[in-house]
Amino acid sequence: MEKIGIYIHIPFCERKCRYCDFPSFAGVSRDDRKRYFRALLAEVRECAGVLRGERAADTVFVGGGTPTALDAGALEELIGTVLEEFSVREGAEITTEANPGTVDAAYLSRLFRAGFGRISFGVQSFSDEVLSALGRIHTSAQARDAVLAARAAGFENVNVDLMLGVPRQTLSVWERDLAEAVSLGPAHVSFYSLQLEEGTPLYEDYRNGLAELPAWDDNRAMYAAARDFLAENGYGRYEISNAAREGFRCRHNMKYWTMADYLGLGSSAHSFFGGRRFSNPREPDEYVRGGGAARALEASLRDPVCGPSPEGRFARASEDALKELMGDFIFTELRLTEGFAPSDFSGTFGRPFSDVFGRAADALAAEGLLFISEDRIKLTEKGIGMTNPVMERLLTCPDT
Ligand code: SF4
Incomplete structure (x- = not known):
């Protein structure tokens, strides 16, 4: 049976970070979250019905937003439904993104027992000053604790996301971030450059001269420092902004970079299937009103x-x-x-x-x-x- 990756979008966050223009929403009521979750489970079942017998998932990636803004029971139910409804290959890579400010040891153990084998933490920095300038909800101590707790819970495959070129960051602050990340022993490190997006509070601050960003040359020096330091510590860079220990490249993201088929479920999720691209509505309300991927998936399956x-x-x-x-x-x-x-x-x-x-x-x-x-x-x-x-x-x- 041919393979497919499955992406599932959870569009909720505790609070919007100051640089973020991702399709994620803070302050959503409990009832609206529940309605979204029910629509998501229905879409999982519907799309699994379309693909039954045709494709087997070898990667599942729950991203956001903040998947761990959901309680552990909801993530257990979500992944349980995916495993029950789709053909999921033995040894599939099953990832969730997590915000260090939303998890503790018990929560992480439940996710591991539910079937998640990979966890990707949005750490961004180990400097509290930088975290506060970015509007992150967590501290550096919480980030450290979360990564160590995930490893203690059984996650061997842990990713740490770091961000370079952000306000209050100097090369030495960045070098400390890299050293801290590596000292926690993750299997994978991502190091993206901040993209200043119009309409975000950080963009407004920058435009009004209230936030200063590292100069281009400093930005490139930070990138080179990440590349070299990670390589020296056994993390091979395999994509512009991603490095991993041997055997721990992100198999799901590799699908995006090699034009393999993947199906996106949930609001704003994109799919690439049978050579066709399609996407769900960006707004969770619109998605709940009937914007799932099943019909487009069926059409692409029948007429690739x-x-x-x-x-x-x-x-x-x-x-x-x-x-x-x-x-x-x-x-x-x-x-x-x-x-x-x-x-x-x-x-x-x-x-x-x-x-x-x-x-x-x-x-x-x-x-x-x-x-x-x-x-x-x-x-x-x-x-x-x-x-x-x-x-x-x-x-x-x-x-x-
Ligand atoms: S946690 Fe991630 S998705 Fe949510 S607001 Fe911050 S950057 Fe955006």
Whole structure:
């Protein structure tokens, strides 16, 4: 049976962080949360009914928002329903995101016993000053306790999310963050750069001169420090912002970066299935009123634009769809430090990479931004520092 990843969105948070524009909502009443949860379980059952016998899940990822804003009983019921309704492979990677301010040892033990084997903590920093500037609800001591409690509860596969380029952060503060994270022994570390999003309180502060962010050069120095320090400590960087111990790459996120099929359940969740993309309504109310993925899933299952074919996985796609899929391929696969093989591209689209992007790629290679060999195309370190402009140059100058 072919494989699929399942993403489940919990759109609630205790309080909005000052930088956050994710589809998450604070102050939602208990009744509205219950209505959402019932709709979510119904969507799980409906989509499992559509896929029954056709696909087996090898990853399940509960994200948000803050999944651990739910009580442990609700997360037990959610994962229990997923395991009961979907075909879930033996050894599947089952993850929940967690906010360190919402869990304790008993809660974490219940999640582990319910079937979660991986937990991803949004720590962001071990500096209380930085955490407060970001509007996080937890302290650094809570973050430390949560990671250690998760490991004591049985989680071998723990991720720590850190954020660089944030207010009040200097290179030495960041180096302490990295050292603290590694000292807790997680299997995986993510290190994303802060994206300043319009409309967030932090953006307003920045615009009004009330918040200062590290300069670009400092930001790059922090990135390089993370890359090097994590490598020295046994965490191999496999994606621009992710590093893991041997055997602990996030299998679910790898699906996003390799254009594998995944199904998104819950408000604002996105799916990629059979070469088609579809998504649920962003607002939980609208989603509850009937916005689940089952119908689009069924349509993609019955009429996929991809499938095994000697010409390539997406060879049946229309020219417009093909263009979009090629864009997705560049934006996802080039995030991997290993990049991709030219044969991956031709096996996917039925055309050689050099025929589609050759000229732009050669120009980028000449500038030291892209590495091109017979069996590998990937960003160079210089290219990683300019990821989006490099990808955009490739996509705006195709040869065909
Ligand atoms: S906990 Fe995460 S999703 Fe919730 S407000 Fe903070 S950054 Fe956003």
